[in-house]
Amino acid sequence: MTLSDEFLARQGDELAALKTRLTEELAFYKEASAPVTLDQAQVGRLSRIDAIGQQEMHKAAAVQTEQRLRRVVVALRKLESGDYGWCDQCDEAIEPKRLEAQPEVIFCLRCQGASEAQ
Numbered sequence: 001m002t003l004s005d006e007f008l009a010r011q012g013d014e015l016a017a018l019k020t021r022l023t024e025e026l027a028f029y030k031e032a033s034a035p036v037t038l039d040q041a042q043v044g045r046l047s048r049i050d051a052i053g054q055q056e057m058h059k060a061a062a063v064q065t066e067q068r069l070r071r072v073v074v075a076l077r078k079l080e081s082g083d084y085g086w087c088d089q090c091d092e093a094i095e096p097k098r099l100e101a102q103p104e105v106i107f108c109l110r111c112q113g114a115s116e117a118q
């Protein structure tokens with residue numbers, strides 16, 4: 001099975017847009033999860049806990065976003081080298097529907113399942 005040039009061009013556009021968006025999101029989350037100095041006089045105890053909780057959430061979001069961004073970069077590289085759409089693990093074709101839903105996918109369903117089970 002070969003992916004059409006049209007399909008690949010569309011995936012390339014999607015990935016480029018995704019890369020821009022994730023880069024911005026990552027910068028936001030990183031800034032939001034940076035240690036903040038809270039004004040003791042103005043911030044009550046509850047809102048302090050709130051702020052710390054949010055900071056943790058943003059930290060987790062930053063990690064997830066960074067991981068996704070890394071996959072996007074790998075997918076873009078595969079697109080350039082002509083390996084896009086082929087599983088990084090077993091070299092089988094990845095289902096086009098899967099690629100449409102998640103253009104940064106680099107593993108076929110079977111290998112993805114195997115790596116998640118680990």
Ligand SMILES: [Zn+2]
Pocket residue numbers: 087088089090091092107108109110111112
């Ligand atoms: Zn595979």
